[in-house]
Ligand SMILES: [Zn+2]
């Protein structure tokens with residue numbers, strides 16, 4: 001049984017050391033058991049292939065054997081020369097290099113009406129974002145938590161399958177240093193940051209869903225390590241309920257109150273969509289109308305949706321005279 005290490009790393013046999021390293025980095029990230037529980041076996045193979053191909057002596061021996069020549073030894077020997085398959089192999093140092101510090105994504109909410117969701121709208125949204133305090137931006141002291149490396153290393157597993165996990169240090173956010181407060185810093189300066197008020201115009205696209213996430217690139221917090229670099233803002237656009245209007249998927253249901261006599265005799269009525277006079281419609285109630293039935297008003301305005309009217313009986317809140325009450329009783333004695 002001999003594995004083709006080039007195939008495992010998806011390379012051809014002439015691959016350069018750089019190509020081998022790159023392939024290993026890509027594949028080991030892809031099949032890392034932390035990310036891909038199914039990938040453990042493949043991950044092991046990738047490591048094994050890399051162990052051999054990245055070592056020029058081992059690679060030569062491997063190539064030699066692969067070319068049909070015999071090899072006096074076995075691969076087990078090669079690995080047992082150290083006290084474990086992965087021992088001495090600093091996986092993460094080699095593979096992940098120094099991780100980019102992740103700028104936390106800022107999440108804010110923005111509200112819109114059903115009409116805004118139909119036609120699109122521009123909304124002004126104010127929020128606070130972390131910005132470097134200009135007074136202490138250039139005063140740094142070494143972080144004690146990580147000794148200035150910016151990285152906290154955690155070793156897991158055993159000698160055979162050992163993975164070093166490197167996380168950016170929480171104290172210094174991976175920068176290795178901490179900004180030192182100066183006398184000129186305003187009271188709101190916290191760990192080198194102030195919260196800056198910021199305003200953006202959010203362009204709500206036409207026909208959006210009831211809840212939609214919009215990403216604004218580089219509008220968020222400033223990087224803990226790189227001045228001027230900003231993370232993204234995720235804007236959660238939330239459609240708010242509107243008087244008499246309800247959205248069901250891409251349909252709109254408008255509730256309209258009608259009189260008892262309208263239901264008995266049938267009639268036509270005018271209604272404004274979005275309570276806006278510019279969107280007037282007329283709908284018809286049939287004689288002896290059943291209020292459980294929705295009346296279809298029109299197609300749209302959401303793509304693929306329709307607009308319906310739900311009629312609701314209006315009950316006047318007033319006492320009836322004895323004559324009126326008698327008449328009503330007679331009518332209802334059906
Ligand atoms: Zn640190």
Ligand SMILES: [Zn+2]
Nearest residue numbers: 133136185189
């Ligand atoms: Zn400051």
